[in-house]
Amino acid sequence: MSLRIVVTVKYVPDATGDRHFADDLTVDRDDVDGLLSELDEYAVEQALQIAEDADDAEITVLTIGPEDAKDALRKALSMGADKAIHVEDDDLHGTDAIGTSLVLAKAVEKAGYDLVISGMASTDGTMGVVPALVAERLGVPQVTLLSEVSVEDGVVKGRRDGDAASEQLEASLPAVVSVTDQSGEARYPSFKGIMAAKKKPVESWDLEDLDIEAEEVGLEGAYTVVDSATERPARTAGTIVKDEGEGGKQLAEFLAGQKFI
Amino acid sequence: MAEVLVYVDHVDGAVRKPTLELLTLARRIGEPVAVALGGGAADTAAALAEHGAVKVLTHEAAEYADYLVVPKVDALQAAYEAVSPSAVLVPSSAEGKEIAARLALRIGSGIITDAVDLEAGEEGPVATQSVFAASFTTKSRVAKGTPVITVKPNSAAVEAAPAAGAVEALAVSFSDKATGTKVTGRTPRESTGRPELTEAAIVVSGGRGVNGAENFAIIEALADSLGAAVGASRAAVDAGWYPHSNQVGQTGKSVSPQLYIASGISGAIQHRAGMQTSKTIVAINKDAEAPIFDLVDYGIVGDLFDVVPALTEEVKSRKG
Ligand SMILES: Cc1cc2nc3c(=O)[nH]c(=O)nc-3n(C[C@H](O)[C@H](O)[C@H](O)COP(=O)(O)OP(=O)(O)OC[C@H]3O[C@@H](n4cnc5c(N)ncnc54)[C@H](O)[C@@H]3O)c2cc1C
Ligand SMILES: Nc1ncnc2c1ncn2[C@@H]1O[C@H](COP(=O)(O)O)[C@@H](O)[C@H]1O
Numbered sequence: 001m002s003l004r005i006v007v008t009v010k011y012v013p014d015a016t017g018d019r020h021f022a023d024d025l026t027v028d029r030d031d032v033d034g035l036l037s038e039l040d041e042y043a044v045e046q047a048l049q050i051a052e053d054a055d056d057a058e059i060t061v062l063t064i065g066p067e068d069a070k071d072a073l074r075k076a077l078s079m080g081a082d083k084a085i086h087v088e089d090d091d092l093h094g095t096d097a098i099g100t101s102l103v104l105a106k107a108v109e110k111a112g113y114d115l116v117i118s119g120m121a122s123t124d125g126t127m128g129v130v131p132a133l134v135a136e137r138l139g140v141p142q143v144t145l146l147s148e149v150s151v152e153d154g155v156v157k158g159r160r161d162g163d164a165a166s167e168q169l170e171a172s173l174p175a176v177v178s179v180t181d182q183s184g185e186a187r188y189p190s191f192k193g194i195m196a197a198k199k200k201p202v203e204s205w206d207l208e209d210l211d212i213e214a215e216e217v218g219l220e221g222a223y224t225v226v227d228s229a230t231e232r233p234a235r236t237a238g239t240i241v242k243d244e245g246e247g248g249k250q251l252a253e254f255l256a257g258q259k260f261i
Numbered sequence: 262m263a264e265v266l267v268y269v270d271h272v273d274g275a276v277r278k279p280t281l282e283l284l285t286l287a288r289r290i291g292e293p294v295a296v297a298l299g300g301g302a303a304d305t306a307a308a309l310a311e312h313g314a315v316k317v318l319t320h321e322a323a324e325y326a327d328y329l330v331v332p333k334v335d336a337l338q339a340a341y342e343a344v345s346p347s348a349v350l351v352p353s354s355a356e357g358k359e360i361a362a363r364l365a366l367r368i369g370s371g372i373i374t375d376a377v378d379l380e381a382g383e384e385g386p387v388a389t390q391s392v393f394a395a396s397f398t399t400k401s402r403v404a405k406g407t408p409v410i411t412v413k414p415n416s417a418a419v420e421a422a423p424a425a426g427a428v429e430a431l432a433v434s435f436s437d438k439a440t441g442t443k444v445t446g447r448t449p450r451e452s453t454g455r456p457e458l459t460e461a462a463i464v465v466s467g468g469r470g471v472n473g474a475e476n477f478a479i480i481e482a483l484a485d486s487l488g489a490a491v492g493a494s495r496a497a498v499d500a501g502w503y504p505h506s507n508q509v510g511q512t513g514k515s516v517s518p519q520l521y522i523a524s525g526i527s528g529a530i531q532h533r534a535g536m537q538t539s540k541t542i543v544a545i546n547k548d549a550e551a552p553i554f555d556l557v558d559y560g561i562v563g564d565l566f567d568v569v570p571a572l573t574e575e576v577k578s579r580k581g
Contacts, residue, residue: 015511015530019393039512098366120512124393126534127374128355129362132330136363141441142330145355147505157445160329161505163354164272168446169329175442181512182505222404223371227387229399235542235556242549243563248571251543252579254559258541260463260487260520261579 003057003151006113007047008104008134009040009076011069012124019124024219025226026094027124029066036072040119041186044076046179047117048187050151058082060111064092064103070202077197078189085111089206094219097125101133103217106210108138115156118178120145131178141171147182263347265291266340268360269309269317270352274301276308278460279352279414284312286379286417290386291347293424294318296340296431298333299325303428310426312419318343318431329442330356334363336433341368343431346407348386350379353411361411370406377416377517377538386410394511394530395537414459415517450506458490458507463520464539466492466509467502468532470525470546470565474502479569480524486576492516492536494526510535524565528553545569 013019013032022028044061051057061076063069064087073084087107095103108116116138121128128145135142143149146158146169156175160167161182189197207214215221241250255261265287270277280295287293295314297305302319309317318340324332337360341349351361353375365372376388382402388410390399403409458464465487467480477491484491493503495510509516511531521539526532528544528551536542537556544553549562561568 015394019396021397025399096371097362098371101366123511126392126511127358127362129358129372129374132359133362133366136334136366139438141438142359143442144329144359162356163450163506165447165449167329167444167448169442170445171442223365223406224373224401225404226399226401229392229397232391232396232398232537235558238542238554238556238558238560240549240554240557240560240562243561243568245567247545247561247563247568248573249575251545251559251561251568251572252575254543255520255576256579258520260541261576 003051003054004112004114005047005051005057005059006108006111006116007043007059007061007076007081008116008118009044009061009063009072010037010119010122011035011063011065011072012037012122015123021229024094025229026219034068034071036075037119037123039121039123039181041079042179042181042183043117043119044079044081045186046149046183048080050115050149054151060085062104062107062111063087064095064100073202074197075189077200078194079187080193083200084202086202086204087206087210088204091207091214091218094222095217096222096224097127097129097133098223099217099221101130101137103210103212104130104134105137106212107205108134110210114173115151116176118176120178120180131176135176138174138176141175143169143171143175144178145180146177147180149177149179149183263291264294264344266344266346266349267293267295267314268337268349268351268357269295269297269305270354270357271297271301271305274304276305277352278419281308281312281419282414282417283350283352283412284309284314285420286412287350288313288422289379290381294344294346296337298336306426306428311421311423313422313424314426315424317426317428319428320431320433322433324435324439327444328440329444330359330363331441332435332439333360334367335435335439336431337364338367339433340431348408348410351409351411353413358411361409365406365409368406370409371403372409373401373403374411376410376412379410379412391538394534413515413517455484456488456490458492458514459516461490461516461518463487463489464492464509464516464518465489465522466494466526467497467524468494468526469496469500471497471502472525477503479566479573483522483569483573483576486573486580494532523553524569526553527551528556
């Protein structure tokens with residue numbers, strides 16, 4: 001029986017660029033270069049490894065995002081995923097985590113799945129809650145924040161390195177998994193992969209395809225409101241000294257002056 | 262006065278500091294009612310009462326340790342239904358965020374994660390967040406339902422505010438989803454005897470410049486002289502020089518200590534994301550052009566192998 005894997009990937013503003021907010025206090029996704037969230041590359045990588053170990057598996061990558069989010073899908077396809085779904089609708093602009101999880105859950109159900117694999121967090125919102133929310137909505141086990149994952153005989157196993165302990169987890173499929181950046185380096189797309197990706201199918205769905213009303217998502221449907229966003233004032237220039245043999249002493253002097261010693 | 266539900270993070274009854282900070286914030290918006298689950302839950306009451314909990318709802322069951330997240334969501338939901346609070350506050354750990362999010366979804370509410378401050382507002386609590394690697398500060402509210410907010414460590418001072426802290430047993434019936442993800446093994450983290458990274462007043466971190474696992478001894482020596490926690494950049498962690506649990510940054514811990522000392526760390530955006538809100542920042546780096554120097558209050562351009570041991574000696578002799 002084939003193993004149907006859906007990987008959720010987000011198209012995010014480049015963290016090394018000048019990220020900012022648009023006038024409506026949503027993340028500006030137009031004026032900043034975007035890319036496949038690096039943390040979702042780990043999810044694609046683990047999906048590929050799980051598929052390689054399975055007899056028969058199919059990987060669908062799924063994104064919710066503007067037109068340019070197709071770039072994220074292409075990247076995932078060129079890494080080796082089989083097909084892609086792009087959920088795009090003007091009414092999605094400004095959707096928060098609760099709304100995102102609704103759209104992802106509906107899309108995952110429509111696509112058909114045994115295993116959903118997500119990244120640990122998006123690099124723009126950094127909430128790290130969407131996988132848990134999708135699991136709650138789907139009513140399937142959440143096996144999240146794994147630094148090691150494997151699937152065998154309809155059971156997913158993994159290691160979750162928490163604050164207090166490292167835990168071994170186990171759940172029956174269908175399940176929602178998220179993986180951390182400790183799960184293993186993501187592969188680079190090969191030239192062959194990039195060429196092959198051009199021919200792989202990318203489906204486009206809108207809210208109607210998913211039976212979601214416009215009011216349930218977007219800025220209007222959001223459960224949270226951002227009232228203000230202010231740029232953090234640049235830190236006042238500090239004192240910088242070159243070590244001429246007295247650096248340690250000078251630093252101690254500074255720390256003592258600040259009452260740290 | 263409206264009651265505010267506070268989810269308690271504790272280890273066998275020992276309440277962790279971020280929960281006490283939450284009580285400070287909770288008192289700004291109402292009367293804190295604490296929810297403590299799992300082994301030792303009742304032992305948390307004294308500390309919680311001393312910091313303002315009017316009530317402590319407790320429930321012990323093996324499910325909390327044997328299954329992931331969902332039993333705790335079931336319990337928090339039971340508490341929510343019993344208390345009808347005006348807000349729910351949860352410590353911003355990885356698990357805390359997942360619990361809070363699932364609760365919010367169940368009760369038809371919005372969720373705000375990683376708040377660094379919280380005030381009462383006309384339309385409900387206003388949360389301050391630090392976003393885009395701390396380059397922006399936002400103020401947000403939950404617009405629908407009962408606000409569910411997770412708060413980062415070091416967001417408020419722990420304050421004594423004695424209250425009744427009456428212990429009450431919470432009635433919890435687990436949902437059929439509670440046992441979906443089984444915890445089949447658990448290896449507790451070994452204690453280093455140093456302060457918890459996210460809670461420490463001082464953090465001393467080393468990066469690729471430390472150049473080897475064995476050299477982290479000099480970072481640890483400085484940390485110990487200051488009573489600090491030890492952090493590491495991802496480059497140092499990826500090289501296998503220091504455990505991932507000590508990584509500071511976007512995919513590691515986010516810290517906000519009084520003093521952060523970075524040695525041999527360039528200051529990449531992902532590292533800054535986890536330390537930029539530190540009150541005082543100090544860096545030692547041999548490259549005068551390293552971006553970390555844009556953040557510092559005091560920086561030494563020099564070799565960490567000279568500067569760090571010298572600093573450690575100075576600290577020790579000054580402390581006598
Ligand atoms: C999705 C994603 C998530 C990430 N998450 C994190 C994260 O959570 N935390 C994190 O830290 N990084 C993270 N990174 C990695 C980050 O981009 C940087 O690669 C990393 O922070 C670099 O670590 P470093 O500063 O130790 O190393 P480098 O950038 O190599 O800097 C080493 C510095 O040490 C200095 N140095 C060398 N020798 C000496 C000496 N003897 N004395 C003094 N100075 C010396 C050098 O001048 C240099 O500035 C992430 C990256 C991505 C893509
Ligand atoms: N718009 C989106 N499209 C697809 N996947 C998403 C989207 N937003 C979040 N995710 C998934 O959820 C994970 C956690 O996101 P977050 O909770 O927003 O930090 C990401 O790593 C993605 O796998």
